[in-house]
Amino acid sequence: MRRLVEARARHLGFCGMRITRPDRVPELPGRLSAWLAAGAHGTMDWMAERADQRASPAGLWPGVRSVLVLAMSYRPEEDPLTLLDRRDRGAIAAYARRRDYHDVLKGKLKELGGYLSAKGGQPVKVFCDTAPVMEKALAEAAGLGWQGKHTVLISRTHGNWLLLGAIYTSADFEPDAPGRDRCGSCRACLDICPTDAFPAPYRLDARRCISYLTIEHPGPIPEEFRAAIGNRVFGCDDCLAVCPWNKFARTAAEARLAARDDLAAPRLAELAALDDAAFRTLFAGTPVKRTGRDRFLRNVLIALGNSGDPGLAGTAVDRLADASPLVRGMAVWACGRLLGAEVLRGLHARHAAGEADPHVRAEWDRALAA
Structure with missing residues (x-):
């Protein structure tokens, strides 16, 4: 049965499949x-809401x-x-x-799960980042x-x-040996x-992570991180890109995961002009x-402010x-970075008088005081 499922997984484009048992992640x-108690999840309250199920596969089902843990x-x-x-360009994380x-992945996991269920006569449940499942910990255990x-x-x-996905099944498979840490003394990602x-x-x-700040964090990004964000407008690939083990990786084989050319290096000025x-x-x-x-657009305006190009200030x-105070606030910050004090005071006179949002008013105060 395992050989059949593995062959099917390869046919569907998965580059790896391993198996573990629900009791093999005791830590x-x-x-x-501890991670949640430290508040390191930031505003991702969904990480804590079903923590008991997230920490135990059997608690979920x-x-x-x-x-079965699968990778693509x-x-x-x-x-x-x-x-x-x-x-002058926006950097979007490779996966996005x-x-x-x-x-x-969800469609392929459903197809593979259906195949397993039909062949083995056992029920399955399929998960792909849409339920309280700790895919990375399970992948290591598998x-x-x-x-x-x-x-x-x-x-x-x-x-x-x-990209990882998991299939829970009531079928009893022999588990694989867990993965072994091979990072050694390397600190490139850190x-x-x-x-x-x-x-x-x-x-x-997560509260300091650019991926979290530009994707999950809902409000204004704390000022201490804005310059470090650079031109990253959605996510960050830095720690992934420097891993030396990538020398063995192959580009995506699944046609539907092919990267779009128009998102490779979009112009910040064009992104900033987008309406809904x-x-x-x-x-x-x-x-x-x-x-x-x-x-x-909050992220795009931070990137504009980091561009160092006064020619982009118009956007x-x-x-x-x-209409969005989140966008207005970051526009103030970007203008403060790109324009001189006299021009900034003129913009303040035209735009700040009727500003009702306290965050935007605070951005004006900081920009004028700089």
């Missing part, structure tokens, strides 16, 4: 509890006896770090420059790889550009982080759309009258 409850590669064709020097992986010092799963044969989001190896403080309809059209079918236009000025 997970303690690790998760008492009938589970085996967990999305290695980008070019080094994402090269885009960081093009300050393509079709939403939830849609692609032997797909190990969680590196940046907390992302690393495979000896596929690097760390991996040292490159622009915001020092790793308080220690194997520990991530244009935003939805441009990012239809991608993970970026789920973040929403206002949060995305930030246009957003000072935006």
Whole structure:
């Protein structure tokens, strides 16, 4: 049965499949509890809401006896770090420059789960980042790889550009040996982080992580992180891109995960001009759309402020009258970075008199005082 399922998984485009049992992650409850207690999850309250199920596969589904963990590669064709020097362009995380992986993987996992259920006569449940499942910990327990010092799963044969999914089944499979840590003394992923989001190896403080700040964080991004964000407008690939194990990775084989050329290096000025309809059209079918236009433009305006190009200030000025206070506030910050004091005072006179939002008013006060 296992050989049949593995062959089917390869046919569906998965680059790896390993199996573990629900009781083979005994350290997970303690690790998760400590992380949550430290507040390192930031505003991701959903991490805590079903923590008992997240920490125990059997807590999510008492009938589970085996967990099949599957991986699909999305290695980008070019080094994402090269885009960081093009300050007039927006850097979008590699996984988000393509079709939403939830849609692609979930369909393939359902097909594989249906195949397993039909062949073995046992019920299955399929998960792909849509339920309280700790895929990385399960993948390590199953032997797909190990969680590196940046907390992302690393495979000896596929690097760390991996999308993960899980199939819970009541079928009793022989489990694989767990993955073994092979990071050694390497600190590349820790040292490159622009915001020092790793308080220690194997520990991530999401509150300092650019991926969290530009995707999950709902409000204004704290000022202490804005300069470090650079031109990253959705996510961050730095710690992934420097992993030496990526030398063994292959580019994405699944056609529906092919990167879109128009999202490789979009112009910040064009992104800043997007209204809601244009935003939805441009990012239809991608993970970026789920973040929403206002949060995305917040990121774009931070990137504009970091561009160092006064010629781009006009697009930030246009957003000072935006309907969203989140966008207006970051437009103020961008203008403060790109324009002189006299011009900024004139903009304040035109735009700040009727400003009701306290966050935007605070941005004006800080910009004028700088």
